[in-house]
Structure formats: structure tokens, C-alpha cells
Amino acid sequence: MIDFAAIIAENILYLLLIIVGGLLVAIGVHFVPVGGAPAAMAQSTGVGTGTVQLAAGAGLTGLVAAGAVMQVTDNLLLVIASGMVGAMIMISSTMLLGNMIYIYGVGVPPASAKIKYDPITRDRQDLYISQGTEGHGVPTSCFISGVIGGGLGGLGGAMVYFALLSVTNGTSALNVIGLASIFSVAIFFINAVIASYNIGGTTEGFHDPKFKRLPKAVVSSIIVTFISGILSLITIGGL
Amino acid sequence: MEPLIGMGVLALMGAAAAIAGMSEDLESDVGSQSNPNSQVQLAPQMMYPHRIFNKAISGEPPSNALMCAIGGTTAAILMDSMGMSVLFSVAIGALVAALAHGSYSTMSFFGRPASQKRFKQPIYLDVLRSHIVAIMAFAFVTTFSIVIISYLMITALGHPFPLALLAFIWGIAVGAIGSSTGDVHYGAERQFQNTEFGAGLNAAQSGNIVRKGEAGLRNGIDNLWFCSRFGGPATGIAFAMTVFLSGWITLVFDPSISLTIGWLSVIAGLIIVLILIIFNRKLEVSARNTYGPYKSDKEEVAA
Numbered sequence A: 001m002i003d004f005a006a007i008i009a010e011n012i013l014y015l016l017l018i019i020v021g022g023l024l025v026a027i028g029v030h031f032v033p034v035g036g037a038p039a040a041m042a043q044s045t046g047v048g049t050g051t052v053q054l055a056a057g058a059g060l061t062g063l064v065a066a067g068a069v070m071q072v073t074d075n076l077l078l079v080i081a082s083g084m085v086g087a088m089i090m091i092s093s094t095m096l097l098g099n100m101i102y103i104y105g106v107g108v109p110p111a112s113a114k115i116k117y118d119p120i121t122r123d124r125q126d127l128y129i130s131q132g133t134e135g136h137g138v139p140t141s142c143f144i145s146g147v148i149g150g151g152l153g154g155l156g157g158a159m160v161y162f163a164l165l166s167v168t169n170g171t172s173a174l175n176v177i178g179l180a181s182i183f184s185v186a187i188f189f190i191n192a193v194i195a196s197y198n199i200g201g202t203t204e205g206f207h208d209p210k211f212k213r214l215p216k217a218v219v220s221s222i223i224v225t226f227i228s229g230i231l232s233l234i235t236i237g238g239l
Numbered sequence B: 001m002e003p004l005i006g007m008g009v010l011a012l013m014g015a016a017a018a019i020a021g022m023s024e025d026l027e028s029d030v031g032s033q034s035n036p037n038s039q040v041q042l043a044p045q046m047m048y049p050h051r052i053f054n055k056a057i058s059g060e061p062p063s064n065a066l067m068c069a070i071g072g073t074t075a076a077i078l079m080d081s082m083g084m085s086v087l088f089s090v091a092i093g094a095l096v097a098a099l100a101h102g103s104y105s106t107m108s109f110f111g112r113p114a115s116q117k118r119f120k121q122p123i124y125l126d127v128l129r130s131h132i133v134a135i136m137a138f139a140f141v142t143t144f145s146i147v148i149i150s151y152l153m154i155t156a157l158g159h160p161f162p163l164a165l166l167a168f169i170w171g172i173a174v175g176a177i178g179s180s181t182g183d184v185h186y187g188a189e190r191q192f193q194n195t196e197f198g199a200g201l202n203a204a205q206s207g208n209i210v211r212k213g214e215a216g217l218r219n220g221i222d223n224l225w226f227c228s229r230f231g232g233p234a235t236g237i238a239f240a241m242t243v244f245l246s247g248w249i250t251l252v253f254d255p256s257i258s259l260t261i262g263w264l265s266v267i268a269g270l271i272i273v274l275i276l277i278i279f280n281r282k283l284e285v286s287a288r289n290t291y292g293p294y295k296s297d298k299e300e301v302a303a
Helices: A004-010 A012-031 A036-040 A052-068 A074-105 A138-164 A173-199 A209-237 B003-030 B037-046 B060-080 B086-114 B125-155 B164-178 B181-194 B221-229 B231-252 B259-291 B298-302
Strands: none
Touching: A004 A012, A004 A209, A012 A138, A012 A209, A036 A173, A036 B181, A052 A074, A052 A138, A052 B003, A052 B164, A052 B231, A052 B298, A074 A138, A074 B164, A074 B181, A074 B231, A074 B259, A138 B086, A138 B181, A173 B060, A173 B164, A209 B060, A209 B221, B003 B125, B003 B164, B003 B181, B003 B231, B037 B086, B037 B181, B060 B086, B060 B125, B060 B164, B086 B125, B086 B298, B125 B164, B164 B181, B181 B221, B181 B231, B181 B259, B221 B259, B231 B259
16 A cells, blocks of 8 residues: 555655746746737737647757756756756747748738837837737747746756656656656646636737736646646655 | 767757758648648638648647657657667658548548538548648658657667657647747748738738639648748758757766756856847847838827
8 A cells, every 4th residue: 555645745845846846837838928820820929829839849848958967967956957948949949930930931020019118128119010910020028038938937847857756766767757757748738728728828928918917827836736746746656 | 978979969860850840840831730720711711712721630739749759659669679670660650650640630621621511611632632642741751850859869868758758749849849930931921922021911811811823723732832942941940959959058068077067058058048039139120120110100200
């Protein structure tokens, strides 16, 4: 019989790390500027895909980088920093090339519809929006918001992976790596979806009015990550 | 491992990633997947029946992740349990994935136009016959390249994740990149070439996609030809940058040597991100200066 209470008590610190990691993912997704289907038709500001999809793409790239570094060091800070950097590289390459397509392929300059002046560059935005659209492309403030969001996602994903891999267990390292990575991906998706529902489709990043909805996502993320964290702890710790 | 061999492996991975990115985007153009397909789906309802292949199995990341995970799993089983050679296993894995993708595409193609019978949208069997081969071929190339990248990461660079999971994660990443970059060229430009270049796409134009081709009626293969000139290669570059740069920093500054070098890899990564931010800013400024504003500033005129 598996002693659930003992497993959780023994790994309570890792459970906390998992919750913080999940929370970081949920917060990070709020920063990622996604315009959904309208952005794919250059009708709204942001990257032309879904919130979960882009955040997952970036965060999981970070997870791959963190996994590679975790193989050679057990320093928590270095592992999560590597995850953060991997995710940041993915999301900035994507936004840069996406912007190139908006500019050279579609012929529209990056412009935000939610703000009159870009909060970072102080550039005027409303004059550069084409008729009948809600902005297009990824202006600098959205780009930087996206980099922060991707970074937080990678940080969170790597933190969850680190915690799960450190749980005390009685099985081979190969099994634990497989399970820990799958659970990290799962916890990442759960939190990305929570954030996506909270945003409700499209957002431009930290300057978007929808960003103020963040506290709601924080509460739901803590609850859901707590439950999924306990499940994954028992699964790995009980082996 | 010798740094030079590591660099060679990484270069090979970058090349495979460029091919994977390009084929992923072109697959979604010829078959019309992801967000731009909303217009292909909408067109008949606005009384614009068309001959464009209509499939959106799911968002691109889950669809590609499924393909790559099928390919990775099949290849891993063939290699580990049956002792087959790597290249043969990966090719068979990619073939199985392409077959699975082809069956999903066929079902999707029959299902979607069938639901639009009341809008008089026909189901063209010749479109299915001509497009499904291209769709499956691109699916094969994408899966093959992604599984090769994952295999190289595990065997040559010593990555701890299992092959199927690594293929799954790269499948998600390539789908996210294709959906964010290449698809814009298809959705915002190719589908709406009836509006002036650079005029922006008024929301009132929704559903009014171009239905006449360079010769005859336009189909997915015409879209493939156009998008292969910019959208596809751009996706390839974005995915290759992701794979290459995220691997390059830990290869040059190897964290296994010492913790300090590990931190140097993080700093190198942050510098790369900073360069990309500056590059994007330069691009934004040049676009604003070249194209100019769409309307004059009423406040200044009034003053």
C-alpha cells in the first residue's frame, strides 16, 4: 500500500516549487501578445495564432533546453534560467519572422489598436492602423511583453520539471525522466489553458486592458496546480 | 564530446529544422489549415463557393505534435524492439505518420464542405485526389525532419527525454511557429489579393477570398506555389533559428564543464534575445517610415 501522506510530507518543498512553476506559466501566458484568427488575416495586433499554442511552443522549447542542462548540473537556478532563455529565443525568433511577413509579405506596419502611444518607444500607433482593422503586426511593446511572457513560461515549465525530477522514488532514472517530462508538459498546458480562458481570445500583452484580469487566473492556477501537483507527486513518489 | 563534432551535429539539426519548418507551413497552405482556413470555411456562407482544399483537423501545433509523436513512437519501437537501422525506422515512422495525417485530412475534407451543402458548396473529388498526395508528402517530410532532429539530440547531444516526447515537443513548436509566421502570408495576403497590397484587410472583406487562379480556378496547389516564395521559407528560418540558437548557447558554453560557463550560456542567450529585440525595432521603424501613416493627424490639423 502506498503511503500518500508520507510521500507528500517528504516532498512538500517540491510541491511548493510545482505550484510556483505553474503560477509562473499562467502569469507568463498573459504577457504573450496573440491576436488569434484575426491576426492571421492582419486584422488584429499580435501573433497570428492561439494563446495556448504559442505559449506552449515557447515554454516547451524552454523545457527541452532545461532538460539538457539538468542532465549535467543539479543547480536549480541554472536549470530554470536555461529554460527561460530557450523559451525567450523561440518566441523572439517567431515574432521577428512574423513581423517580417506582416511588413514585407502583407505590406502593413506594426501598430497597436489598444493604445495611442507605444508605452516603450512613445511611437504614435492609431495613425498606422489600416481601415477596418484592430491593428496588425507586433510593435515593440508587444514584442517585449512577448519575450517576458515566453521567459516566464520557460521558467515555470523548467521549475516544474526540476521539482518532479527531484522527488524521492524507487524506480530507474529513465522512468522518472519520462514521467517528469510528461507531467511537466501536462501542468504547463493546464495553466496555459486557464490563462487563455481568462484572456478570452486575444491580448496585446502587459498594456492590454485584459491584463488586469490576472488575479483571477492566479487563484485558479494555484488551485489547479496544487491538485495536479499532488497527483504527479504521488505517481512519481509511489513508484 | 568534441566541440567541433557537436557543432556539426547542430548544423545538421538546423538544416533539418529549416526543412521541417518550410514543409510544415506549405502543408498547411496546400491543405488550408489553422486560422486562415476560417475564411475558406466562411466563403461559401457568404455565397462564394470555391475549389480550395478545406481541412482544419485541429490547430497546427496539436496536429503536428500528433504526426511527430506517431513518427517518433513508430521509429523508437522499430529501432529498440526490432533492431532496425535508424534511417529505415525514421522513414517508416514518417510514412505511418503521413498515412495517419492523410486519413484525417480526407475525413476533414469530406466533413467540412458536406456541412455547407445548403450554401451550394460542391465536394470536388479531383481536388481531393490532387491535393491529398501533396499534403501527405509534406507531412512525411515534416515528420522525418523532426524525428531526425530529436534522434540527433538524444544520441549525439545526450538529451535525456525519450524520442517520442522530444518529437512531440518539437512538433508543438514547429506548429506554433508555422501558425504564427507562414500562415499570415497565406491568410492575409494570398487569400485577399483582390485588395490593394498594403491597404490592410478590412473586416468587411471577410469571406471574400480570391477564387480565380493565374490560370483557371484557384485551388490549394496555386496557394502552395505562392506561399513557397516567402511564407514557407520564413517559417523554416524561424524554426531553424529556434533549434540552432537554443542549442548553440549550451554547446559553446557547455554547462557540464563548470557552473560559471553554464551561466555564460544564459548570458549569451539573453544577448541573442536583445539583438532580436533591436532588430525588430529597426524593422518597425523602417516599415513606419517607408509606408507612412494611413490617416493624417486630426489634432495637428486642427491646431
